[in-house]
Amino acid sequence: MATNNHNVLPRGIEPSEFLTAVEKFKALLGAENVLTEPSQLAPYMKIMMPVAESEHAPSAALTATTVEQVQGIVKICNEHKIPIWTVSTGRNFGYGTAAPHHRGQVILNLNKMNKIIEVDPVLCTALVEPGVTYQQLVDYLKEKGYKLWVDPPAPSAIASPVGNTLDRGVGYTPYAEHFMFSCGMEVVLANGEVLRTAMGGIPNSNTWQTFKWGYGPYLDGIFTQSNYGIVTKMGFWLMPEPPVFKPFAIKYDKDEDIEDLVEMFRPLSINGIIPNGVVLVGTLWEASPTVRRSDYTTEKGATSKAIIQRIRDEHQIGAWTAYGALYGTQEQVDVNWRIVTDTVKAAGKGIIVTEEEAGDDIAFTYRADLMRGNMTLVEFGLYNWRGGGGSMWFAPVSQAKGSETRKQVELATRILNKHGLDYVGEFIVTQRALHHLIDVLYDRTDPEEMKAAYACFDELLDEFTKHGYGVYRVNPEFMHKVADSFGPTQRAVNKTLKRALDPNNIFAPGKSGIDLES
Amino acid sequence: MAVSTRWITTKWSLAAGILGLACLLSLAAWAEVNGSWKNGEEVYAKVCGYCHQTGIGPVIKGRKLPPEYTVHVVRNGLRAMPAFPAAFIDDKALREVAGYISKSAAEQKQEAENER
Numbered sequence: 001m002a003t004n005n006h007n008v009l010p011r012g013i014e015p016s017e018f019l020t021a022v023e024k025f026k027a028l029l030g031a032e033n034v035l036t037e038p039s040q041l042a043p044y045m046k047i048m049m050p051v052a053e054s055e056h057a058p059s060a061a062l063t064a065t066t067v068e069q070v071q072g073i074v075k076i077c078n079e080h081k082i083p084i085w086t087v088s089t090g091r092n093f094g095y096g097t098a099a100p101h102h103r104g105q106v107i108l109n110l111n112k113m114n115k116i117i118e119v120d121p122v123l124c125t126a127l128v129e130p131g132v133t134y135q136q137l138v139d140y141l142k143e144k145g146y147k148l149w150v151d152p153p154a155p156s157a158i159a160s161p162v163g164n165t166l167d168r169g170v171g172y173t174p175y176a177e178h179f180m181f182s183c184g185m186e187v188v189l190a191n192g193e194v195l196r197t198a199m200g201g202i203p204n205s206n207t208w209q210t211f212k213w214g215y216g217p218y219l220d221g222i223f224t225q226s227n228y229g230i231v232t233k234m235g236f237w238l239m240p241e242p243p244v245f246k247p248f249a250i251k252y253d254k255d256e257d258i259e260d261l262v263e264m265f266r267p268l269s270i271n272g273i274i275p276n277g278v279v280l281v282g283t284l285w286e287a288s289p290t291v292r293r294s295d296y297t298t299e300k301g302a303t304s305k306a307i308i309q310r311i312r313d314e315h316q317i318g319a320w321t322a323y324g325a326l327y328g329t330q331e332q333v334d335v336n337w338r339i340v341t342d343t344v345k346a347a348g349k350g351i352i353v354t355e356e357e358a359g360d361d362i363a364f365t366y367r368a369d370l371m372r373g374n375m376t377l378v379e380f381g382l383y384n385w386r387g388g389g390g391s392m393w394f395a396p397v398s399q400a401k402g403s404e405t406r407k408q409v410e411l412a413t414r415i416l417n418k419h420g421l422d423y424v425g426e427f428i429v430t431q432r433a434l435h436h437l438i439d440v441l442y443d444r445t446d447p448e449e450m451k452a453a454y455a456c457f458d459e460l461l462d463e464f465t466k467h468g469y470g471v472y473r474v475n476p477e478f479m480h481k482v483a484d485s486f487g488p489t490q491r492a493v494n495k496t497l498k499r500a501l502d503p504n505n506i507f508a509p510g511k512s513g514i515d516l517e518s
Numbered sequence: 519m520a521v522s523t524r525w526i527t528t529k530w531s532l533a534a535g536i537l538g539l540a541c542l543l544s545l546a547a548w549a550e551v552n553g554s555w556k557n558g559e560e561v562y563a564k565v566c567g568y569c570h571q572t573g574i575g576p577v578i579k580g581r582k583l584p585p586e587y588t589v590h591v592v593r594n595g596l597r598a599m600p601a602f603p604a605a606f607i608d609d610k611a612l613r614e615v616a617g618y619i620s621k622s623a624a625e626q627k628q629e630a631e632n633e634r
Contacts, residue, residue, distance in 0.1 A: 035604075042601065043593050043602060043603035044603060045601075046600060061603070061605075063604075063605050090603075111605035112554075112605055136554065157564060157565065157568055158565060158606070289573070289574065362573070377568035377572075378568075378572060380575075381574045383598035384574070384598065387598060388597055388598065389596075389597045
């Protein structure tokens, strides 16, 4: 091999050492599963972060299909101190796509390790490999005739249940907190051993996918948002298809209505009246399936309040739209529907829209699909707002209190507008806390806007941290900064675990700010 | 796979420039290791169509897009359109979906959309 991807090498690795490792990878996996040429690595160079692609260029990309191959890769990486950045499908674009934390890491793509090992239709559990997508799992369930639902994140069809759960993603059905509904993992450790967590440690156990905790310390958590091992199998609980599913929307006119909305939905969520991940969607997100910014203005900078009001008026979009759903028997749904509608009427504002009233409205259909676990990629309409392929999720957590959500919206809007960008956000209600998801959208083909987006994201992190808020997840470019915001003690503990479990620092150095060399 | 409909109007000038380059792209087959895609139609239905059939991405069926152009855009991405590696859509499946898109007929609804 004369060249690799623009002569990119792992940090501190000599070319000869790297080439030796590459030859060993080829012997293990077959040359066709070891990509080093620029044309082969081109798909891994496409990123949405506001930095040059070269800063996150991989030195190679490997594809493995078996646990034994993963063990072999780990052995080679230890021998040559090669860092590997593992992805399942690498399809969550606003959190970094498949881009490694820093230039030179070798991507280990597990997309083709895609077996659905077991689905138990009685206990409603599944055991799958990392490359399985939600689409593949849904197809399998349909083919078998199982009346079971998955809970996908918004990029459903192309995302991986394992990957999304390991990053502690959220969805929109009653099983919205993905890690909460996972059960049991198989992990290849840096020493080459294979760990099966919790009940998986018992030979011939049949409760690995039914009882999360096992015995002794609960280990599964340390393998999420971390770099302590490579997860090669994961168990999930699947939701039985309810006899009745009733999605609905409630539209609110004013920006400040977010306060009342949260106060109204929190008890409905905590009490289990509305069991799913209710979303409270801001105007521009709600408009994203059909409206582009260029339909209204071509001026650079933040979009004016007058234009946002025009969008609301012309497309009948609220300042906020709440989406929720009821699940169960007809009797259960009827009772809960009465509680929801009475609550809304008592509040004296808000327009209720049912599925029948919404008809084929694309925004409603998209939300209803997510709340019933159907496959949809309509969320990518967000990328049309400004165009140009720039996106970063800014995702602070908020208490489920109206005053807090309003404070966060106003703070975020002020910072985004200062940098010439727009507030495009929503909240996902999970009982006591809210995931506040803001898509920092910008034109990546415009160097000035790219610089502004970076500065904006940096300031959002600084200002939210000052106010006591933390983000639950972030793209590789800002992982160290976010780790800092959670304090030195957490960082030190994470590093201690890293030193113990991966002393050669071969697993994804930099993931969540965990790196023995920094 | 959200790409502004605007760029599609200039697709031919882009395509002409890219054609030569695309021909140089490695099309080495993945030797059916994956085997998860039945054919190009399935790839379209379960990946491309979620955006390109719903108004999120531009209409690509019925436009006689050169397969080499589709292959290039899928592997490299373009503005808001993400790139897909061979681990996700193997080379054989990509060639098939590119051929499927190229030969597909325009749907009535799509023809109206193309007029935008």
